[in-house]
Amino acid sequence: MIRFDNVTFQYEKAFSPALSDICLEIRQGEFVAIVGHNGSGKSTLAKHINGLLLPVKGTVSVCGMPTSDEENILKIRQKVGMAFQNPDNQLVTTVVEEDVAFGPENLGVDPDEIRARVDEALASVGMTDYATFAVHHLSGGQKQRIAIAGILALKPQVLVLDEASAMLDPSGRAELLETIEKLHREGMTVVMVTQYMEETTGCDRVIVMKGGRIVLEGTPAEVFRHTDILLDSNLVPPETVAVRDALKEMGYALSDDVLTANRLAEELCPLL
Amino acid sequence: MSVVINHLTFAYTQGGKPLEPTLVDLDFTIEEGSFLGIIGHTGSGKSTFVRHLNGLLPCEKGAVVVDGHDLSVKAERKTVRSLVGMVFQYPEYQLFADTVFEDVAFGPRNMKLDEAEVKNRVQNAMTLVGLDPERFSARSPFDLSGGERRRAAIAGVLAMHPKYLVLDEPMAGLDPLGRREILALLEKLRTESGCTIIMISHSMDDIANHATKVLVLEKGRVCMYDTPQNVFARAEELQKIGLSVPAVTKLCIEMNRRGASVPASICTREAFLNWIREEKKHA
Numbered sequence: 001m002i003r004f005d006n007v008t009f010q011y012e013k014a015f016s017p018a019l020s021d022i023c024l025e026i027r028q029g030e031f032v033a034i035v036g037h038n039g040s041g042k043s044t045l046a047k048h049i050n051g052l053l054l055p056v057k058g059t060v061s062v063c064g065m066p067t068s069d070e071e072n073i074l075k076i077r078q079k080v081g082m083a084f085q086n087p088d089n090q091l092v093t094t095v096v097e098e099d100v101a102f103g104p105e106n107l108g109v110d111p112d113e114i115r116a117r118v119d120e121a122l123a124s125v126g127m128t129d130y131a132t133f134a135v136h137h138l139s140g141g142q143k144q145r146i147a148i149a150g151i152l153a154l155k156p157q158v159l160v161l162d163e164a165s166a167m168l169d170p171s172g173r174a175e176l177l178e179t180i181e182k183l184h185r186e187g188m189t190v191v192m193v194t195q196y197m198e199e200t201t202g203c204d205r206v207i208v209m210k211g212g213r214i215v216l217e218g219t220p221a222e223v224f225r226h227t228d229i230l231l232d233s234n235l236v237p238p239e240t241v242a243v244r245d246a247l248k249e250m251g252y253a254l255s256d257d258v259l260t261a262n263r264l265a266e267e268l269c270p271l272l
Numbered sequence: 273m274s275v276v277i278n279h280l281t282f283a284y285t286q287g288g289k290p291l292e293p294t295l296v297d298l299d300f301t302i303e304e305g306s307f308l309g310i311i312g313h314t315g316s317g318k319s320t321f322v323r324h325l326n327g328l329l330p331c332e333k334g335a336v337v338v339d340g341h342d343l344s345v346k347a348e349r350k351t352v353r354s355l356v357g358m359v360f361q362y363p364e365y366q367l368f369a370d371t372v373f374e375d376v377a378f379g380p381r382n383m384k385l386d387e388a389e390v391k392n393r394v395q396n397a398m399t400l401v402g403l404d405p406e407r408f409s410a411r412s413p414f415d416l417s418g419g420e421r422r423r424a425a426i427a428g429v430l431a432m433h434p435k436y437l438v439l440d441e442p443m444a445g446l447d448p449l450g451r452r453e454i455l456a457l458l459e460k461l462r463t464e465s466g467c468t469i470i471m472i473s474h475s476m477d478d479i480a481n482h483a484t485k486v487l488v489l490e491k492g493r494v495c496m497y498d499t500p501q502n503v504f505a506r507a508e509e510l511q512k513i514g515l516s517v518p519a520v521t522k523l524c525i526e527m528n529r530r531g532a533s534v535p536a537s538i539c540t541r542e543a544f545l546n547w548i549r550e551e552k553k554h555a
Binding site: 036037038039040139140166167169170171172174195197198234235236238239240242243246247250261262264265266268269272 | 446450
């Protein structure tokens with residue numbers, strides 16, 4: 001669905017490339033998390049998926065269409081929706097349903113169809129009851145869900161989230177993650193850039209970046225087996241995984257796919 | 273010496289009329305040398321509260337008294353501001369000077385210290401936050417990485433030698449290593465220079481591991497004010513007001529649901545592993 005072939009990117013005036021020789025394939029329906037330290041290139045990578053940034057070397061293609069070909073950009077952006085960090089920068093109108101309708105209206109979608117899409121999008125993110133609310137009365141987590149509803153109304157096939165939970169409080173983060181996981185279960189391809197390692201435990205694949213390169217890649221269970229590489233990449237495994245590893249060192253036989261409190265309790269209790 | 277919060281109530285105004293109070297009858301004492309963690313849902317009054325600690329917002333009802341200086345007395349405010357350092361959210365947005373040195377020197381110069389002392393303080397503060405003065409003094413703050421910029425901003429506050437350091441979500445937006453560096457710095461300040469730390473944070477793990485006292489605010493009122501062990505033992509109440517609990521507390525709840533009897537006060541990895549060792553001994 002999305003392919004990076006030897007992609008290198010350098011910002012103007014930068015001393016070193018932000019991305020170096022990235023090769024990556026994301027399959028349809030996959031839920032991929034991209035983690036990395038500040039400045040590791042994870043957001044730069046995400047911005048390549050819908051052609052917000054174009055590679056200096058190599059190619060990025062979406063459904064076989066290279067982003068470097070200007071004629072593809074509009075089609076690609078209809079397939080790939082993107083949500084960003086600051087909820088306040090992504091909402092354009094004052095009323096929730098108007099904001100969700102903004103995208104399809106701009107595309108000249110038929111009014112009845114717009115109504116149906118808005119209702120469906122709001123239902124998907126669990127915000128139906130807020131359709132006529134003023135946007136500025138919503139919490140950060142609710143605003144992010146509206147921003148995502150606005151993207152869903154464009155019927156994308158891929159949802160890219162660039163640290164969309166970074167400015168939210170824990171309950172806002174939890175509700176956003178729940179929404180994303182639900183969309184993924186319903187078939188959406190999701191690429192989630194995040195700073196919070198514990199948000200990645202439910203993903204299909206975790207990609208760890210350092211200095212513009214991919215240094216580790218695999219299922220969450222595989223990735224969190226390599227604490228050394230994570231620490232070397234300025235990252236820290238989720239606290240639950242750190243507890244698991246300490247228990248393993250004490251001789252408790254716990255499996256690698258134990259990543260959550262629930263699973264850890266399940267395996268640990270019979271051993272005590 | 274301490275910060276005494278005495279029946280503090282505060283309401284913002286709109287069009288001259290007071291709104292619903294944001295803070296209601298806060299009444300407690302922050303002990304010198306402690307590490308106070310402040311938690312609460314968005315809109316619970318956390319940021320409004322800390323803005324009272326150096327008089328950025330007026331004490332209309334009740335009082336805030338820092339080391340015996342009452343903030344409601346105008347003449348005392350200057351003294352209090354020299355005692356209480358304030359690090360706001362995303363403090364790096366406030367960097368403005370051409371070089372890191374000039375930026376960090378801004379506060380001490382305002383204190384009318386002589387240039388030798390200014391230089392001394394700037395270099396110490398930069399060293400403390402892990403920015404080598406030789407390498408970083410002449411650089412533009414805008415050329416630094418996110419984590420370095422954050423630390424440069426904090427150095428500017430530390431150079432004023434505050435006795436009480438107030439931080440509003442100092443780790444927001446930093447990567448895990450950046451977060452660790454800030455926490456290590458705060459621990460160092462507290463243990464080595466006896467600086468009192470007052471920190472708002474959404475990270476329950478960080479609060480469990482570093483705070484000596486936790487203040488839980490809910491709708492502008494004190495919901496709990498206790499040790500982290502006692503606060504996180506009340507996990508159900510915290511979850512009811514939309515707050516999360518440390519990862520270890522979550523684990524203990526899941527274990528107890530399965531018939532284990534982990535004490536509710538265990539909220540850090542260290543405490544949990546100690547408990548496991550004790551259990552093993554008795555098994």
